[in-house]
Amino acid sequence: MRTPGQRAGLTGAAIVDAARAVLDGGTPLSMRAVASRLGVAPNALYSHVDGRDGLLDAVLDDLLGSLPEPPSSDPRDGLVALMTASHELLLAHPALMPHFVARQGARGPHARRLGDEMRSLLAAAGVTDRAAQDMxxxxxxxxxxxxxxxxxxxxGAPLPVAHLRATYATGLSWLVEGALRGCEQ
Structure with a gap:
């Protein structure tokens, strides 16, 4: 027997895209708002997502899926490139920022991939202790x-966005240097 979501021809990707459009459009995320955008009843969505929190996690993780692998094999450059790309991606989706803060990031396969890439870069730089990598x-x-x-x-930001980007870059440099130097002690 096909579920309501399957009968409606929905896919998980279509639901995530619709949810992202709802959020990017400034509308609060609800199953009803996403279903309305897709022209289906809200219960049709539950064949693909576990509810609003599951949908929100899928949207946040999907966004991270667009981040490329670090372009450099140098661990320091790779970490800086990956985190700078992450920061720019977050800046490009201001409507999603409160959700990233509330959910403390993303939890799906793309978030895990990024964490694994970061750990690999840290290991290549000599940070081999898993607890230190996680921190x-x-x-x-x-x-x-x-x-x-x-x-x-x-x-509105208290400072111009260009200034905040420069501050981010400086802080990122300090954090990466500190993380890499910490393994030398």
Whole structure:
């Protein structure tokens, strides 16, 4: 027997795209809003997602799927490139920033891939302790999300976005250097 979502011809990707359009359009995310955009009843969505939080996690993770692998094999350059691309991606989707903050990032396969890439870069730089890698990944991700949240605050950033980007780059450099230097001690 086919579920309502299957009968409606829905796919998980179509639902995620519709949810992202709802969020990017400034409408609060709800199953009803996404279903309306797709022209289906809300219950049709549950064949593909576990509810609003599951849908939100899928949207956030899908966004991270567009990030490329680090372009450099140099660990320091790779970390900086990956985190800078992550920060720019977050800046490009200001309507999603409150959700990244509330959900403390993303949890899906793309987020795990990025975490694994970061750990590989850290290992290549000599940071082989898993706890140290996890801490470095967490600090770098929190820096990217927090800086992007500041820059995309709905009431306007306290500083020009260009200044916040420069501040992000400086802080990122300090954090990467500290993480890599920490393994030398």
């Amino acid at each position: 470095a990944v967490r600090v770098l991700v929190v820096h990217a999300i927090g800086s992007a949240a500041l820059a995309t605050a709905p009431d």
